[in-house]
Amino acid sequence: MNRITIQTSTNQYDVSIGKGLRHRVLDFLTKKYSQIFIITDSNVEPLYLDDVSNALKDSYSVNYSVVPAGEGSKSIQIYYDLMTEAIHAGLDRESLIIALGGGMIGDLAGFVAATFMRGIDFIQMPTTILAHDSSVGGKVAINHSEGKNLIGNFFPPVAVIYDIETLHTIPFTEVRSGYAEIVKHSLIHNPSFWNQIKQIELTESLNEAELSDVLLKGIDVKAKIVEQDERESNIRQFLNFGHTLGHALESELGYGVLTHGEAIAIGMLFALQVSEAIYQVKLPYQEIYHWFSKNDYPLQLPNLSIEKLVDRMRKDKKAKSQKVTMVLLKAIGEPTIEQLDDQKLHLWLKDFIQELNHH
């Protein structure tokens, strides 16, 4: 088992990564709780709820709630219903919530914990690769009909328990999606991390030791950045590498057409091209393109309005100015932030999409 300690502005917590940790949840509780409430989704429930529940039930009164899988559950209605269930279960200020699932469950259950009686402890048990990203940084949220994650808090968990075995049950598209964030962490961090990843061949059967290692490294990259900048004003923006176009693609294509990771894979390729153009440097674009390509990331796009994409990029992260802000690289491991000229961006994006589609 591996362990990283994450420092937040107010406290610290451990991320533990290992095999079969779901059977040993009890070992990770650092205090005695009045009771435990597990929040999970309809995909994860049949797979792991019993394991976690059984690991706790001799020592604790355990209640749970299962929400439908998918982003739709991050709604105000389901949030309020979870509050109701928590109250009916008798939760008090000394109770613990466990978020058992992917990023959606972490966001939703985390926000329930953050706001139940003004905040009670919660533990994240991520069951996807992508959730390695959201398990660090303390961001919890639900969606507003006007936009994703508009209602939320910064509220770190008291522990993250990452059972590597639970990653075997995620679909291959989710493996790809999760690995895209690991690639991102490597590219903004240093060449050697990227050199490790580029050797990896993604297949249905995961290599646990390898996955555990790159997850740990990805978490470490994010943790270092977040520790320095807990409230996303400056360097935390580096974590948006690939996300400006990525988010625009997700919403312009309609959510679900590309997974989040697939969208940011394309976003990273674009950011690499823009970086090369602006800084007049040579980056390993081909190598990175090749890795995405051989691992079956979808790298062709349907006919899209460049105008609309740029418009969405401008609105991403509620940009303070009217210009598009992008994270670029001067070299692998050297991220920077630039505000871009609209006209140039337009041309670069047009060329980029054409080139992608004629590859």
Added chain:
Amino acid sequence: MNRITIQTSTNQYDVSIGKGLRHRVLDFLTKKYSQIFIITDSNVEPLYLDDVSNALKDSYSVNYSVVPAGEGSKSIQIYYDLMTEAIHAGLDRESLIIALGGGMIGDLAGFVAATFMRGIDFIQMPTTILAHDSSVGGKVAINHSEGKNLIGNFFPPVAVIYDIETLHTIPFTEVRSGYAEIVKHSLIHNPSFWNQIKQIELTESLNEAELSDVLLKGIDVKAKIVEQDERESNIRQFLNFGHTLGHALESELGYGVLTHGEAIAIGMLFALQVSEAIYQVKLPYQEIYHWFSKNDYPLQLPNLSIEKLVDRMRKDKKAKSQKVTMVLLKAIGEPTIEQLDDQKLHLWLKDFIQELNHH
């Protein structure tokens, strides 16, 4: 103008008390915001919204939302609607929310600010005496249909601007209600503060200098306690003096029959009697009773089930044990916390109510 600096676990902010401060709001902004959104209620809007808005509009784009006066507005629906309006107004992470009103508005607008895009700055402009209490401590919340303030955060404002002139427009029952919390702060603090208050005669026409002085002292008492114990585990409980029976009376009688302050006035009298019985000390019960009485606090109660009251007292603050916890006084300014025997409590409460009603 008077000013107190409140220290929180993460930052600090000033409470400013003075005449006509609503016309000088601009002077209290410590940074440049992208825009300002005022949340107020239907009682306060016709009185002060224009003043505040006019004080800002030359320098800022100002939007506002008016919710119905009364505790009913602390609902999930109105909370969500305020989020929608804030989004439509174009608020971003660099915007400011102003809570213009009493405790209800502070709680509601504060929770909107705490959770809008994971938290943006907010300023409280209390317009009631009672709000002096809630303006310190960082508690923000909305109600769940199963109970008050069950959904919330600890989220301190960046400033509290207390315009003493706005207190002239509150109804006399609200003056009484607010003063009860000041009395509480005096009794848990020291004899000299209480000796000052007992000279005061509450009338429709407030003495501004006097009110400003006792508000300042009340805020200071609360601030000192909260600074030492931001998350209400130990000494913060002292602030519940009078509240265990007070809350039970409010809910048993139905909200609105007694104001919050009237209910805790009775709660304090009971806590004084219990204190005398348990510690075998002589407290100025008669003097305090007399002050409440001459200022027309309702001190008679209808026929109530002692059983049910004790039951509600047990549930207050989600008591950890099955016993009722009360804040008592060994002397004025010497609060303590005791768990009470059910049978004795029952008898004391029965005697107390009988005595009240035959006074």
